[in-house]
Amino acid sequence: MVVTGEVDMATADTMLQAALRESAARVTLDLRAVTFFDSAAIHAVVRLAGQYPGTLTVLPSRQVTRVLEIAGLGGQPWLPPG
Template sequence: MDQEDPGFSAVGEVAGDRVTVRVSGEVDMATADAMFRAATPGRVRAATLDLRAVTFFDSAAIHTLVRLADHYPGALKVFPSDRVRRVLDISGLGHQPWVSADQG
């Protein structure tokens, strides 16, 4: 089993029916599931992902965002770092309604 990057962190905070997850470090095959788990605690209906401190974002991370968009239809908001935005733009997901155009 892959070990998580020691610089990776995904900390969720629930307020009402929304979870806000602040993610830092590298989101990849070893850490994407931890980001998903942090963003899907029980009894929430919406999620905000703050990815502004993410330094690396691969295809496993993209897949996780798509899973979260399916999990929270119309109720996901993502604040990407410049690197994450570039990956999302290249993958064709940069203009999804859940990708914030501003920096939060």
């Protein structure tokens, strides 16, 4: 699933619900075109990680990577080594 632009309080739940509708065994959340990512977005990704344990991959933009690192989530198994 490709996400672009801002993921914030107004859009994070939409992203979450769209990803939860994925019927694949593995889910890739492509955030490389995301320019803003707030705590609501973090919460949505953490919920997805719980829903798809071991099968979620998040491809972050530089901004998303920075936010996740600041939040202490930089070493999560759903992030590719960087």
